[in-house]
Amino acid sequence: MTERRAEDLRDEDVLDLVLEGDREAFSILVLRHRSRVERLGMGFFHDAEEAADFTQDVFLKAYTALGSFKGRSLFSTWLLRIAYNTAVNAKQRRRESLPLDPDDILPGDIGADETHERGETIRAVRAAMDGLPPRQAVCIELFFGYSLKYAEISEITGFPVNTIKSHVFRAKKLLRERLGIGPEVDDAL
Amino acid sequence: MRCESFLDRYDRLDADEEPGVLLRLHLAACPECRAKVALLKEASASYLAAVSASDSAGPIGDLVEDRIMVAVRLLPKPKRELHARDWAVSGFVLVASVAIIPFDPNFSLIKELFGTSYSLSLALVLASTLTVFGGVFIATHIDELEPILKRYMPHA
CATH class of the missing domain: 1.10.10.10 (Winged helix-like DNA-binding domain superfamily/Winged helix DNA-binding domain)
Incomplete structure (x- = not known):
């Protein structure tokens, strides 16, 4: 897939490609949304390394749950919801109250x-x-x-x-x- | 409308929401509020620009993207799940098909030829089909059904 073509695709089109078996297309979504997820992680964990692990965790959760994405909201909203829940659960698990x-x-x-x-x-x-x-x-x-x-x-x-x-x-x-x-x-x- | 009331209502607008007629009228007639709104918009836009700039200069960068894609290649490929609505439509068609069988002229003919023993076998097959369909639906949608069950059967 050329760079030009990847830019032209909407998130929903990329999702279709991934669900049709093109795993590599998922990298387009990672590239587009990584920084927003990372920023949310930094807000919760205050540590770049933890934010990196968090970002990876969120994207892998999203990948495995991709088949259940119903398209009722934007992919970015769905992804941020996964990120938010992951962060809140991680904080609760560690019983942090900072x-x-x-x-x-x-x-x-x-x-x-x-x-x-x-x-x-x-x-x-x-x-x-x-x-x-x-x-x-x-x-x-x-x-x-x-x-x-x-x-x-x-x-x-x-x-x-x-x-x-x-x-x-x-x-x-x-x-x-x-x-x-x-x-x-x-x-x- | 007083300027204080205008700003109060303007601040309650959603992101990218267009102001209503009354707010637009006030905005058109009041240069001070127009200037304040313009300044606020400019400030918000510059904030967004600052955040976006910090995004592109994030500390993690390509390394995480590589790590994610390495892990993705090891995971099973995701498959599109059938939505609950599609299941409901399929179930409805299935039940409707079962319900109209007795009214089919061919069914009456077969019944005459083979007697009631045929009806019993057919009923068992259809009932089993519906039970299996219902069972698979519940098993694959247990997470979505849980809040409904809790609402109607809180002690279950």
């Missing part, structure tokens, strides 16, 4: 060349995640960092849409405050 470190789940250092907006956005998202249990903090990251809709986040995490909405709403409020664009009460149309 809070999520936002530094791990969010982009690294804010360099001098970062724009004011970007820096403030990162700080605001971090602030919104502070104090939340890891499973809920992930909701905010999935909204801002993965650009997922409330329903997709709900499907991945199992939290009700309203719970996710309220966390994201709080994060947006913080973001407005940080950017100095909060509402002005006396402002009327």
Whole structure:
């Protein structure tokens, strides 16, 4: 399969190829989604090596369960749900109660060349995640960092849409405050 | 609509959700809110860009991809599973076919020729077929059926 052709294929087309017996086609899905799964793993485990093992575990689980993918959601949503459940179960198995470190789940250092907006956005998202249990903090990251809709986040995490909405709403409020664009009460149309 | 109320409602929008008519009207009439919304959008987009950049410079990289593909080659090939809906349709067709057999003119003819002993054998074969179908369906969908069973038989 040429590079050009692989790029043109949708995830669902690649899935069909794998289910028809082309194992190597699975590498296209790994290439496309590896970094997102890895980032989720970093958010939970704070360790690159563990995140690597986690990423491998998630993709192998997805591969073995590929036949049960019903196509009701996007493949990426389905994969993130496997990743989220794997991470939560691993944490529960180890009985860890450490809070999520936002530094791990969010982009690294804010360099001098970062724009004011970007820096403030990162700080605001971090602030919104502070104090939340890891499973809920992930909701905010999935909204801002993965650009997922409330329903997709709900499907991945199992939290009700309203719970996710309220966390994201709080994060947006913080973001407005940080950017100095909060509402002005006396402002009327 | 007041600007405070506008921003409150705007912040509740889903990712990529278009604002409603009232919000659009306010946005069109209020340059301050327009500027605030533009700034927020820009900030969110730049955040996403920062995250994507950190993705491509991930610490793990190709090594994990190779490890995954090595393991994938050792695993059995996945097979497409038949969805519960397809099973239900097949089951319905099977039951309907069994139900209409007695009304078939050929069936009456065969019954006249061979008597009731034929009917009994046929009934046993059809019943066994339905039982096997039901058994295989339950065995292959036990995970999906578990929540339903728990709901209707909590003490089971």
